[in-house]
Amino acid sequence: MKILLALDDNPRAVEQALLIARGRGAVLNALFVIDATWEMFTGHDWLSGCNARIGFLEYMLSQEEEAAVLALKTYKEQVAGIAGELLTVTGDVVDEIRKEAGKDYDLLVMSNPFTRGLEIMRDPVAKVARKLPCDLLLVRHAAKREESS
Template identity: 45%
Template sequence: MKLLLALDDSTRAMDEAIAIAARTGAELTALFVLDTGWSVYIGSDFLLGSHARGDFLEYTRDDEYAQERAAIAAFEERARAAGVAFTVKSATAGRVTEALLAELSEGGYQALVMATPFRRGLEVMRDATAAVLKSASCDVHLIRREGQAPPA
């Protein structure tokens, strides 16, 4: 069995993917997607000469890389502590969900584990869960975020 973890800052999703891999012997891959859609989202630099757009894009790029390092480090520490073999991948995409769905279809995965709500890049403002559920080619395990109450 091949299992994909949509990597964000959710330690509960990380732990669940690791537990499933340990229990089933699944081949576990964690995918972190760098969101490059910010340039489209913020549009053109209306403050000509101020470099506000460029500065913001540089800030978001640096923040994306910092989030990537933190999420991968947390995942690797947890997987190693559990004694689970894993692979970590990084991808760059304009839409994080499109990169996840592409990896699912190209990688032949049987299951995806992801946090809900999913917090990566601009997906914090979109319904990433619905987009993935609508188009996923495999089972999807949604893991509620730490401290999030169930819906009423």
């Protein structure tokens, strides 16, 4: 069995993916997508001149990279003993998850809502789920779970 874990800031998704991988002896790949859609998100801002906009986009990229380092460090601490890879890519979060999920995985585990990068503003789960070639396990977001309880 081959599992893909889409990483965001939800520790419950990691816990669930590890639980299944350990129980099934599966290969677990974790994917962290550095969101590259800030340019599109702020594309309507035509007033920024000089180097304001590019400085902002570079700052956001540095923030995204910091988030990647932190997420991967936390993940590595928990994943000991399980076969698999840590993948980091830059791009549109939904596109990258769908692209990776198309590579012979049996199960995709992701948080719901999925809060990676600017996807907090969108509906990534619905877009990922559409015609997905593998099973999908949605794990309720820890923070959202606390809110509802």
